[in-house]
Amino acid sequence: MKKFRIQNGQKEHVPNPLHLPEKLDALVATFSDNIVPFLVAIGFGTRIFLLPSIGVTATGYFVVHRNDDIEVRDVPYMYMLARLFLLVLGPGSYSVDSNLYHIYFNH
Structure with missing residues (x-):
């Protein structure tokens, strides 16, 4: 949510290391920071929706913070x-995905 905080009349500068169009970069970052956590929490499309979020954090770690100290790099x-870890394990048995699977594939 730091991307939306305004301090001294300006929003925080969010780097665009892949040089994507500004609107696309903002859309991907906003989606992965605000929508994906909700979808993962309810277990809907967990594995597929984690991919853009992993991409954003991997870009932060390997590109944006590659020369920073470990204290800065440890967050991404x-x-x-x-x-x-969630991508490998999947959504779990109490998720929307699991319930949909049981409805449609276990008559």
């Missing part, structure tokens, strides 16, 4: 590891 690193 830990987020990326947590998201990779």
Whole structure:
């Protein structure tokens, strides 16, 4: 949410290391920071929706913060590891995905 905070009349500068069009970069960052956590929490499309979020955190770790101290780099690193962990394990048995699977494939 730091991207939306306005201090001294200006929003925080968010780097665009992949040089995407500004609107696309803002859309991907906003989607992965605000929509994906909600979808993952309810377990809807967990694996597919984690991919852009992993991409954003990997870009932060490997591109934006590549020359920073470990204290700065550890935040995107830990987020990326947590998201990779969820990607591998999947949404779990109490998720929307699991319920949809049981409805449509277990008559």
